[in-house]
Amino acid sequence: MQTHLLGYPRIGSNRELKKACEHYWADKISLNQLLETGKTISLQNWKLQQEAGIDLIPCNDFSYYDQVLDMTLTVGAIPERYQEIASNESHSELNLYFAMARGYQKNGLDITAMEMTKWFDTNYHYIVPEFQKNQQFRLFSDKIISEFIRAKEAGMNAKPVIIGLLTYLLLGKEKENGFDKMDLAQNLLPVYLEILRKLEAYGAEYVQFDEPFLALDLNEKTKETYQWVYGEIRKQFPNLKFIVTTYFEGLKDNLSLAVSLPADVLHIDLVRCPEQLDEVLQAIPGTLSLSLGIVDGRNIWKNDFEKSLALIKKAIHEIGPERVLIAPSCSLLHSPFDLDLEKNEAILSPEIKQWMAFAKQKVDEIAVLKKLASGNPDYHTLQLLAENKKALENRKVSALIHNQDVKNRVGAITDGDARRKNSFAVRKEVQQKVLQLPLFPTTTIGSFPQTREVRNWRAQFKKGELTAAHYNELLKKETERTIRWQEEIGIDVLVHGEFERNDMVEYFGEQLDGFVFTQNGWVQSYGSRCVKPPVIYGDVHRPHPMTVYWSQYAQSLTQKWVKGMLTGPVTILQWSFVRDDQPRSLTCKQIALAIRDEVKDLEKAGIRIIQIDEPAIREGLPLRKSEWQNYLKWAVEAFRISASGVEDSTQVHTHMCYSEFNDIIKDIADMDADVITIECSRSQMELLNAFADFKYPNEIGPGVYDIHSPRVPSKEEMLELLKKAQAVIPAQQLWVNPDCGLKTRHWEETEKALIAMVEASREASAVF
Numbered sequence: 173m174q175t176h177l178l179g180y181p182r183i184g185s186n187r188e189l190k191k192a193c194e195h196y197w198a199d200k201i202s203l204n205q206l207l208e209t210g211k212t213i214s215l216q217n218w219k220l221q222q223e224a225g226i227d228l229i230p231c232n233d234f235s236y237y238d239q240v241l242d243m244t245l246t247v248g249a250i251p252e253r254y255q256e257i258a259s260n261e262s263h264s265e266l267n268l269y270f271a272m273a274r275g276y277q278k279n280g281l282d283i284t285a286m287e288m289t290k291w292f293d294t295n296y297h298y299i300v301p302e303f304q305k306n307q308q309f310r311l312f313s314d315k316i317i318s319e320f321i322r323a324k325e326a327g328m329n330a331k332p333v334i335i336g337l338l339t340y341l342l343l344g345k346e347k348e349n350g351f352d353k354m355d356l357a358q359n360l361l362p363v364y365l366e367i368l369r370k371l372e373a374y375g376a377e378y379v380q381f382d383e384p385f386l387a388l389d390l391n392e393k394t395k396e397t398y399q400w401v402y403g404e405i406r407k408q409f410p411n412l413k414f415i416v417t418t419y420f421e422g423l424k425d426n427l428s429l430a431v432s433l434p435a436d437v438l439h440i441d442l443v444r445c446p447e448q449l450d451e452v453l454q455a456i457p458g459t460l461s462l463s464l465g466i467v468d469g470r471n472i473w474k475n476d477f478e479k480s481l482a483l484i485k486k487a488i489h490e491i492g493p494e495r496v497l498i499a500p501s502c503s504l505l506h507s508p509f510d511l512d513l514e515k516n517e518a519i520l521s522p523e524i525k526q527w528m529a530f531a532k533q534k535v536d537e538i539a540v541l542k543k544l545a546s547g548n549p550d551y552h553t554l555q556l557l558a559e560n561k562k563a564l565e566n567r568k569v570s571a572l573i574h575n576q577d578v579k580n581r582v583g584a585i586t587d588g589d590a591r592r593k594n595s596f597a598v599r600k601e602v603q604q605k606v607l608q609l610p611l612f613p614t615t616t617i618g619s620f621p622q623t624r625e626v627r628n629w630r631a632q633f634k635k636g637e638l639t640a641a642h643y644n645e646l647l648k649k650e651t652e653r654t655i656r657w658q659e660e661i662g663i664d665v666l667v668h669g670e671f672e673r674n675d676m677v678e679y680f681g682e683q684l685d686g687f688v689f690t691q692n693g694w695v696q697s698y699g700s701r702c703v704k705p706p707v708i709y710g711d712v713h714r715p716h717p718m719t720v721y722w723s724q725y726a727q728s729l730t731q732k733w734v735k736g737m738l739t740g741p742v743t744i745l746q747w748s749f750v751r752d753d754q755p756r757s758l759t760c761k762q763i764a765l766a767i768r769d770e771v772k773d774l775e776k777a778g779i780r781i782i783q784i785d786e787p788a789i790r791e792g793l794p795l796r797k798s799e800w801q802n803y804l805k806w807a808v809e810a811f812r813i814s815a816s817g818v819e820d821s822t823q824v825h826t827h828m829c830y831s832e833f834n835d836i837i838k839d840i841a842d843m844d845a846d847v848i849t850i851e852c853s854r855s856q857m858e859l860l861n862a863f864a865d866f867k868y869p870n871e872i873g874p875g876v877y878d879i880h881s882p883r884v885p886s887k888e889e890m891l892e893l894l895k896k897a898q899a900v901i902p903a904q905q906l907w908v909n910p911d912c913g914l915k916t917r918h919w920e921e922t923e924k925a926l927i928a929m930v931e932a933s934r935e936a937s938a939v940f
């Protein structure tokens with residue numbers, strides 16, 4: 173029995189890589205200093221695994237920005253617009269690489285970055301490969317080979333990790349019409365063969381191909397291409413050992429394909445899909461070994477040793493220990509670095525901490541599981557098993573986690589709780605009487621610029637350099653200024669500006685029971701950017717109102733309506749580490765009840781318009797289409813539970829950032845928000861078509877101002893967008909607003925843009 177890892181986090185235990193990259197980009201350190209930092213981190217990672225007793229140690233899982241971009245550079249799929257940099261001798265390979273990742277604006281050149289998108293259903297973003305019809309490939313960067321050599325020289329039993337050929341193609345985008353990227357496999361294969369030839373020559377024994385797409389819906393052509401590609405690879409390399417990895421889903425209908433590939437090891441995700449083990453053991457041919465992904469690479473909880481041992485023993489029983497490997501479910505890229513760094517007991521209490529494991533601890537778990545499974549574990553290992561059992565027992569019954577009132581309340585939710593008192597048609601009339609809004613009403617999405625000043629106040633307050641009272645006064649002034657300014661330029665529905673919030677999830681998590689935060693639980697999001705997701709460890713409960721103070725204060729300043737501003741249950745769930753001891757849907761319901769209470773309290777406080785943001789609802793969609801309905805059912809229901817406690821006269825808004833709505837428009841309509849604001853301006857209102865085709869009955873605010881850019885749109889441009897909107901959606905249904913919150917913008921551009929936006933709305937109601 174062997175142990176291995178699919179990959180390890182590379183940002184460094186104290187985010188050293190983040191800092192080094194950013195310093196390099198700012199010309200504060202040299203290329204060599206950056207490279208040294210990278211080498212040090214990967215060496216530390218290898219050593220840590222080696223010392224823990226891991227058998228096969230991944231290399232080339234390290235990356236300065238993104239592993240998909242690494243592959244793009246490796247196979248020379250460099251888009252035309254970077255040719256000038258690529259062919260200029262004075263640029264290092266890494267400069268070209270960063271130009272592709274981040275764009276390049278220097279020395280008279282102005283080249284846009286490559287697109288970025290989410291890595292499957294994680295919060296990690298990869299750089300999307302770009303393919304042309306006659307895309308050529310060649311071995312451009314030898315990073316894989318040099319990393320392997322370095323790992324070997326460091327005394328590692330190194331296993332190079334490569335994104336599988338099919339997965340690489342499937343991750344990419346066809347940049348012109350008239351071809352199918354699957355056909356590029358022919359051109360790409362020789363480069364893969366060349367890489368393998370080199371690796372073999374330098375003494376590689378194992379090579380890992382990441383093929384997560386094998387666990388997703390595949391068409392026939394792709395399945396055939398899988399067969400062909402791996403058949404060709406095997407023909408040329410009868411002696412290399414290939415590990416094909418799948419993760420984030422079960423193999424399901426691709427099982428026979430996966431086990432028929434001429435690989436040596438197949439890795440499956442038994443955290444996401446433990447039920448697939450039996451089927452896989454049944455189907456697996458005698459030539460194939462099985463890597464069991466049993467330690468959760470996507471969450472921060474301790475592994476349940478007894479449960480894992482049962483799975484390992486089952487596999488050993490069926491196929492023998494020589495053919496079993498033990499591993500985390502996926503790369504530990506998605507786990508924070510090291511729990512030992514969480515030393516502040518006031519932030520993370522020892523009781524909760526003992527239930528958790530970060531990447532470093534997960535490596536140890538794998539090693540211990542191997543010892544436990546191979547029979548005759550020593551005294552120390554048995555002690556670890558006992559400790560594990562005790563920690564899990566403690567967690568199961570902990571009073572910190574379980575709140576019977578919350579459980580009872582969730583159990584008592586009725587269909588009626590998820591339904592407004594009357595239909596939208598009825599509500600619309602009541603609301604119009606109360607709210608008296610004009611045609612094309614204007615509003616914003618919630619946040620106003622978080623200036624350096626505002627962020628400094630918060631930092632000082634947290635450090636104790638500002639008293640709570642003083643901090644509060646400063647925020648009040650900023651809020652008042654913002655309210656006055658919105659009144660002055662004539663916005664119809666005002667917002668308070670969200671100056672008191674650091675982040676739209678963290679702000680609520682900090683006030684809800686059942687959430688805990690870490691000091692150093694960073695996970696790479698993209699490039700040098702990291703996020704520190706809150707941890708939901710227990711039953712979620714709202715001990716006190718969270719936003720009423722600010723909304724009420726803002727409303728007291730003005731005769732106009734101020735919109736209350738909340739984050740929705742699905743988004744709070746989606747952007748946190750969640751409990752693994754109950755279904756996500758149940759946790760989501762608990763959060764929904766907390767938000768519902770907040771909505772009601774806002775209403776009681778005289779807030780007539782309340783927005784519940786759900787930007788993450790679409791990204792929460794399962795990877796397999798067959799699971800969509802189940803997810804959408806509980807996600808939409810959770811939103812409705814949060815929104816439905818109020819009178820007909822209270823207007824509920826929701827907001828979503830850039831999404832394709834076509835395939836889920838029915839479910840969006842089911843959310844039954846009185847008003848939905850969406851990001852739309854970059855698509856030139858194209859995203860609205862889904863709503864138009866569906867004859868979406870409620871009100872819609874398609875964004876007319878692209879807030880991701882410092883550019884100020886003109887009144888004419890926005891009027892043009894409104895015209896387009898009005899051509900497909902009746903004017904009575906339309907709102908006028910930016911694409912998203914303004915917190916990353918500067919006041920100067922925000923002011924100009926919103927003034928023009930208000931003018932555009934006035935003109936629209938006069939003209940249309």
Ligand code: GLN
Nearest residue numbers: 617618619785787913914
């Ligand atoms: N209300 C939030 C804001 O304006 C919404 C942010 C979001 O959709 N991502 O900042």
Ligand code: ZN
Nearest residue numbers: 828829912913
């Ligand atoms: Zn948004």
